Amino acid sequence: GCAFALRRTGDVAAxxxxxDALAARTGGPRDLLEVLGDLNRQGVPGVGAAAADRLRNHDYGGVRWNAGDVDTDAWYPQGITGADDAFADGHPRRLLLVSWYDHADDGVEKGSRISLLDLTDADDPRYRHLLLVTPQGTPQAPDFGPLLYDGGGSLHAGGVVWWHPWLYVADTTQGLRVFDLTRVIRVxxxxxxARIxxxxxxxxxHAYRYAVPQVARYQLAPGGCAVRFSFVGxxxxxxxxxxxxxxYHRDDVLGRVVRWPxxxxxxxxxADARGQVRALDAAVAAQSRMQGALTWQGDTYLSCSSQTSGxxxxxxxxxxxxxxxxxxPxxxxxxxxxxxxxxxxxxTEYPGDRDVVGIPRRAP
Structure with a gap:
């Protein structure tokens, strides 16, 4: 049989x-955490009525975006990560990162963005959107573009992991994209x-103040098994x-959960001596419409959408x-x-019904 294997591609240093050349034009690179001093949007404490009803048996808590971000059809949120992923001992501030993809039908593919949310003061949640970008050109003539699939179209960004200093973003058919959170560019x-x-x-x-550059990719290794990357945790x-x-498998339960070292x-x-990253293990999830997964101390958690009545x-x-x-929800x-x-x-992704919500973890 074949193995699940990835290989890192792209010249990270280049x-x-x-x-760095892009960032130097406006005072040098910023660390993501420096952007905490420049959060320009006000969130709303709590969750919407639909999520509250769905989670009524749990000690739920969360935040809503501002009205424009809750209702927009132009961007759909997908992935979530936070400071407890990024840092072994956590962070003094309660931070989340959420990825969105460009859903607008306006002829301009803007790719993907992330929102840095600060929930440290639960009554005063603040956030800012940053655009994910792909550096182009040379240090002498630097440029950048939006985050697109190889075949075009905005990357879905169905899952994200903040593992400092990197942000891993799911690339559905290819593997993972990796962004450098210590080299945030202020435009x-x-x-x-419309401009980028x-x-x-x-x-x-695209009218965002900050851009986060891709510096590497992980792609399926030649000769390895095909596997999709709908999300990452x-x-x-x-x-x-x-x-x-x-x-994510819409109509069958054969979607797999794969873990990587x-x-x-x-x-x-x-990676091994040949530069290949081999999966540690894989399992069939036995659930359809899987949108996210976690493992913790041998337990597995699966987030599945609309199996029944939405x-x-x-x-x-x-x-x-x-x-x-x-x-x-x-x-x-x-x-x-x-x-x-x-x-x-x-x-949660749907316009008018968008929450960032958490509940206490329970063992199986």
Whole structure:
């Protein structure tokens, strides 16, 4: 049989050099955490009525976006991660990152964006959107473009993991994209939503102030098994920690959950002498419409959407046990385990009904 295997592609140093040249035009690169001082949007504490009803048997909590972001049809949220993924000992501030993809039918593919959310003060949640971008050109003539699939179209960004200094983003058929959160680029102009890249003295990112550069990719290794990357999560109960990816299957239960080794020293996936990253293990999920998955101390959690009447379900199980099911909101997506509160979070995607919500984790 074949193996599940990935290979890192792209010249990391070259991409970082282009990103540095871009950032130098506006005062040098920023760390993602520096952007915390420039959060320009106000969230709303709590969750909407539909999610509250669905989670009424749980000690739920969460936040809503501002009215424009809740209702927009132009962007759909997908992935979620946070500071408890990024840092082994967590972070003094309660931080989440949420990915969105460009859903607008306006002829401009803007790719994907992330939202940095600060929930430290539960009564005063704040956030900012940053555009994910791909560096182009050379350090002497640097440029950048939006985050697209190889065949065109905005990357779905169905799952994200913040594993400092990197942001891993699911690339559905290819593997993973990796972004450098220590090289955030502050652009010069935010007055034109259609513009991206460098044009003379201008630097635009579709009207977003900050752009986060891709510096590497993981792609399926030649000769390996085909597997899809619909989402990605992190398991810090393993030592060293592991990435968890999985496959969305709409109409069957054969989607797989695959786990990949990480190298804590570098933050990259752990490769063998041939440069291949081999999966640690894989299992058939036995659930359809899987939008997110986590493993923790041998337990598996699956976020599944619209199996019946559009409502979500959160399954929890371990090998040899029958799954237990929890009501989960409509439009549920990726999963994130906030270790310091032992809460499982998701984000819901539909316009008018968008929540970032967490409930206490329960064992199977």
């Amino acid at each position: 991409a970082q050099a282009v990103a 010069s102009h935010v007055d034109d939503g 890249g460098v044009d003379g003295a201008r630097m635009d990112a 992190l398991d810090r109960s393993e030592d060293p920690p592991v990435l968890v990816t999985g496959e 990480l190298d804590p020293a570098t933050g990259w996936l752990a 409502l979500g379900r959160l399954y929890r199980t371990r090998a040899g046990l029958e799954s237990r099911v929890t009501a989960w 409509r439009g549920c997506e990726d999963l994130y385990l906030e270790r310091h509160t032992d809460r499982i979070w998701t984000v």
